[in-house]
Amino acid sequence: MAQTNLDELPRLSSVHVLVVDDSPEIRMLVADVLEAGGATVTVAETAEIALDRLERLRPDVLVSDLEMPGGDGYWLIGKVRELPPERGGATPAACLTGCSEPEDRASILRAGFQYHISKPVDIRTLVGVVAILALPP
Template sequence: MQAEDSTDGSKVSYNDTYILNGLRLVVVDDDQDTRELFTFVLESNGAEVIPVASAQQALEAIAQFQPDILISDIQMSGTDGYNLIRQVRNLGADQGGQIPAIAVTGYPKNVNDIDELLVGFQGHLCKPIDLDELIAVVASLAKRVVSS
């Protein structure tokens, strides 16, 4: 199996065990099929997921749900993922302003200025999404990886 860079720079192998049990996630994407797929995969691995279709709904879910991680598409109609993360980072820590966040983009990981594009996010998934990578990145960000 291949290894991916985790959010802290270490390698996460797909042979590792990912423990998502009890993690609370907000998934925001204006594409219903993507929301449903992410929800199914993450819930099948033990996470509790609140799927939402807009940045406004994401802000409301963060306030009510107090999730552990936010997963946000960047290219959304209305308020995009960049504006959403700016709004989240302006919240107080007790309101979710420091929640770890994963950006879902069409930008490949080798784009030179990807760090500048994703300011405010701690992780990045590139479309088309590899579902094993989705689980690995969420687990890594939540520090829920057990090496095999």
């Protein structure tokens, strides 16, 4: 991640974010950045755990890796979008992935994510996307 002054970024106070990544390092790095911005963060290491936590905790925003063993990000967003809105089916979501070709971006957006964030992630982009997704509809 590029060096950024966190004071210059949007504040994420009262925003609850569910971060899903099979890499403990990426998961904790993303969580630390979002928490430094004021967000409350819940983490999950698999898509199945994330789906359970999303239904139980109802976060404001989902940030998920795409390529994970077992259920991947496509599986997760598909399951989320099958849920009724009152159970989390309309949760705004960003995909955080190393897949950055135009066709990858198109597939990610078609699958149900609102944003594609490329790895390595830029802190400004990450916080900015979460802030946008957390805006009331």
